[in-house]
Amino acid sequence: MLNTPQNDAGLLDEVKEACKDIFKCMQCGVCSGSCPSGRHTSLNIRKLVRKAAKNSNILQDEELWMCTTCYNCQERCPRNIDIVDAMLKIRAIAAHEGIMHPEHITVSELLLEYGHAVPIDEENRKRRIKLGLNELPETVHKYPEELEEVKILLDSCEFNRVVDKKDEKSGET
Ligand code: SF4
Ligand code: SF4
Known part of the structure; x- marks a missing residue:
């Protein structure tokens, strides 16, 4: 179990800002298809970051911690979306709130x-x-x-x- 998240509008805005580039995504699926972790877990980084960009509170989402930061997805993204960096920013925000896997x-x-x-x-x-x-x-x-x-x-x-x-x-x- 992860620790309790704070329901803080300012915090969600920070997360949203970190993920805004995901709206350039053309849904090609290269990122999820390249993800070694996604083959063994429920991680779908595109969906996760998109959810965060739409202001959903994903700070307690276990998928946030399933990424191994291999950067396969980010290196292959045809739209050059810094998707892993966005996810890492969310992790940092979560950790500062006392939420860690x-x-x-x-x-x-x-x-x-x-x-x-x-x-x-x-x-x-x-x-x-x-x-x-x-x-x-x-x-x-x-x-x-x-x-x-x-x-x-x-x-x-x-x-x-x-x-x-x-x-x-x-x-x-
Ligand atoms: S690889 Fe890039 S453009 Fe393709 S689905 Fe993933 S984030 Fe979107
Ligand atoms: S960086 Fe994370 S999300 Fe991207 S391919 Fe690697 S494990 Fe998957």
Whole structure:
């Protein structure tokens, strides 16, 4: 379950503004046909963004969090609609309202604690070696002394406060 959204007209206007280019869409279906996530989930990014552009409140829509941001759809759109960027703006608005999908909250908390969304484990180390990669990626895994700098950066963009906000919201009744 996602956290409770706010029914705020100003917020909906922000979402609508982020999605206004969708009205240039000629309904060719290239975006949904190119979407790897759409093959396994209910995600239809064109419909989702169009719904938002028409002022529907989609902040609590689970589809918002099904996109992997691979950008297939945006790169192939013949009308050059920045459809993923629009969706990401909506996600940012939702996150600032304390609305995040549980898996995204988990990943955000890992990032805040370890400076890495996917902490490395023995299995991943072995897989990397098998693929001919260095055992550790060029991140805080390899340079743990840089973790404090990553935390300072996250703090400077108030990322921790956005993630913490979901706790405030889930505490509301
Ligand atoms: S690819 Fe672009 S023009 Fe085609 S349906 Fe998707 S958003 Fe519309
Ligand atoms: S960016 Fe998202 S919506 Fe677009 S093709 Fe990739 S998973 Fe699908």
